[in-house]
Amino acid sequence: MPELPEVETVRRGLVPGVTGRTISGVAVLHPRPVRRHLPGPDHFAAALTGRTFAEPRRRGKYLWLPFTDGDALLAHLGMSGQFRLDQPGAPLVPNTRVLVDFDDGGQQLRFVDQRMFGGLSLSPDGAELPAEVAHIALDPFDPEFDPHEVVARLRRKRTGVKRALLDQQLVSGIGNIYADEALWRARTHYARATATIPTARALEVVLAAREVMATALARGGTSFDALYVDVNGSSGYFDRSLAVYGQEGRPCPRCGSPVRREPFMNRSAFRCPRCQRTPHGSSYAG
Numbered sequence: 638m639p640e641l642p643e644v645e646t647v648r649r650g651l652v653p654g655v656t657g658r659t660i661s662g663v664a665v666l667h668p669r670p671v672r673r674h675l676p677g678p679d680h681f682a683a684a685l686t687g688r689t690f691a692e693p694r695r696r697g698k699y700l701w702l703p704f705t706d707g708d709a710l711l712a713h714l715g716m717s718g719q720f721r722l723d724q725p726g727a728p729l730v731p732n733t734r735v736l737v738d739f740d741d742g743g744q745q746l747r748f749v750d751q752r753m754f755g756g757l758s759l760s761p762d763g764a765e766l767p768a769e770v771a772h773i774a775l776d777p778f779d780p781e782f783d784p785h786e787v788v789a790r791l792r793r794k795r796t797g798v799k800r801a802l803l804d805q806q807l808v809s810g811i812g813n814i815y816a817d818e819a820l821w822r823a824r825t826h827y828a829r830a831t832a833t834i835p836t837a838r839a840l841e842v843v844l845a846a847r848e849v850m851a852t853a854l855a856r857g858g859t860s861f862d863a864l865y866v867d868v869n870g871s872s873g874y875f876d877r878s879l880a881v882y883g884q885e886g887r888p889c890p891r892c893g894s895p896v897r898r899e900p901f902m903n904r905s906a907f908r909c910p911r912c913q914r915t916p917h918g919s920s921y922a923g
């Protein structure tokens with residue numbers, strides 16, 4: 638699943654590739670990725686043609702390509718969705734699903750998706766903020782993001798700190814990988830109760846999440862299964878820089894203790910047993 642840095646990498650790649658360009662035609666090669674457009678693939682293609690893209694936007698893991706007329710094309714990357722920009726007529730990579738041509742005859746926008754959990758849909762009036770995204774909280778990179786306000790709301794919850802970080806209505810864009818990395822940086826156990834965590838510690842966790850995602854972004858995102866690539870087709874590679882996520886048994890980069898993997902919400906939590914000690918009193922395990 639792509640996390641915020643991966644999605645932002647894709648967005649940044651799309652900005653110079655689509656902004657200000659007018660669609661001259663759309664070819665839907667497989668109907669599944671446009672299944673959310675209920676009138677069907679032909680209608681989808683016709684509905685996009687003639688529109689001009691404004692600058693692509695993002696909130697959390699949600700990406701949308703606004704049109705200058707106020708509507709937007711919402712992109713669900715799912716598990717394996719990718720965009721590519723290729724010359725028209727260049728060979729298609731496997732699993733290419735949708736082709737978008739422009740009236741300037743330049744690079745073609747291609748949506749590629751192996752597993753097809755993702756897709757594209759038209760969001761009426763969605764240019765500023767699609768209705769599908771409106772319930773999602775601001776992410777740590779949003780200029781209006783206020784870490785103090787997020788900490789205040791986090792501390793009113795009756796849950797564990799990692800669960801709170803993953804709650805997209807509290808703060809968006811933090812997934813399993815960056816939650817574990819942020820908690821490690823802030824020396825905090827994932828099950829630490831939000832109601833009793835000191836404000837300063839909670840702030841440290843939230844700021845660490847922003848920091849670790851900014852680092853990932855600077856490196857082009859994290860890639861584990863090679864399904865994710867940016868718009869130019871190169872894989873992100875941040876996995877070697879992860880301190881605890883996926884590092885079971887390897888030494889903690891800070892103290893050398895072997896990293897532990899523990900069951901959490903049907904997935905895993907990775908932590909250093911010395912830097913992130915089990916909390917006393919109330920805690921919320923997975």
Ligand SMILES: [Zn+2]
Nearest residue numbers: 889892909912
């Ligand atoms: Zn440690």
